[in-house]
Amino acid sequence: MIIKSQSLTKDNEKGLYLVSTPIGNLKDITLRAIETLKKSTYILCEDTRVSRILLDRYEIKSRLISNHKFNESKNLNKIIDLLKAGEIISLISDAGTPSISDPGAILVNECVRNNISITPIPGPSAVATAVSISGFSEKFIFCGFLPEKKQALVNVFNKVSKFDETCVFFVSSKKVNKIIPELKKNFSGRKIIFCREISKIYEEFIRKNVDDLEIFNKGLKGELTVVISEKQIDKNRSQELSESDMSIIKSMINKLTIKEITEIICHNKDISKKEIYNYCLKVKNEI
Incomplete structure (x- = not known):
């Protein structure tokens, strides 16, 4: 790994910065992320109330602009004009890396079209964290948030279950019981881990065999990161020579x-x- 000196990095360029923020514990933020947010004229965030907790913790005074899935298209021209005028703007999500299952892709693509510099500031990832403690294959497919409608969900599971790799997705704790029948139908023979409250005080990792899954009786909260193991090969069964x-x-x-x-x-x-x-x-x- 080659580590560049600070003077050789892009941290002093004008443009858009995609800054990863903690997925739970507020201490999980990088020094570079704090520096970038402090030097930004504006910070685009999903929920100003959520982001203000983090920013106040690190005495970051930059101006906030609400930028979520319902208004990101409406904000687009205004933000592009600010970037063209030479402003430094950071984009953050409520938790984790922006534009990954969070708003940001629309702005990133518009910056690409306008030849505006885009700099990622890496940090915490619920996906990487969950895979790292799963014990499953590091080769994985990430599905993001599962679709709302049942047929769309069935189609996703039918498609993904055909792959041999580990599978990762997000699901609301309120909807997890609804997907259990489809999990058992499509991923029989595999193992599964439900990750909740990652890096927080009530952090919990629930490990099961897919075939043993039952409806959760206790009330889970928040969003769950779910990891399903790679397809298991039955060593007692082998193909015949064709x-x-x-x-x-x-x-x-x-x-x-x-x-x-x-x-x-x-x-x-x-x-x-x-x-x-x-x-x-x-x-x-x-x-």
Whole structure:
């Protein structure tokens, strides 16, 4: 990893800064984030009441502009004009990284079209945090917030469940019980972890097997980050050699060793090495 000296970073450029804020514990903010917010003329935020708690904690006096999903399009021209005039503007969300399942993408794309500098200030991420403590594969698919309508939800789960990788999504605690039947239907055989209040005093990680899921009786609060494990391979079940596999083995039998052939055939298929070995011997004996 190469760490640039402060003088070589973009921190003194005019333009838009996407600043990550704590996902719970207010101490989880970087020094660079604090510096950036203090030097900003304006800070765009989802809820000024929520952001003011963080800003007051670190004595940040920059002017706030309410910028949420219901008014971000309306604000767009005004903000672009301010950026073109040379103002430094930061964009934050209530928690985490802006424009990831939060407002920001519309403004970012407009800045790109207008050749306005955009600088990310990285920080806490509920997704990375949840995956890191899950114990599941680090290769994951992130689905953001689940759709509201049932058919749209069914379509998402049908699609995502076909992938082998870990799956991550956000869901409101008020809606979690509604998705449990679909989870059991689509992700049978996998493990799951519900992460709530990450980095806060009531932080909780609920680990279950998907097949053992039941409706939550106790009242959960807030938004949940949910991680489903990668697809499990049943080592007691293996595929059989297909006609295509047999043809490939015959074409390679005089060119490669049995070990090399076995590695090639097993690369993308769960076939018993013993079965491949025995078939290779059979082909050799027939030559």
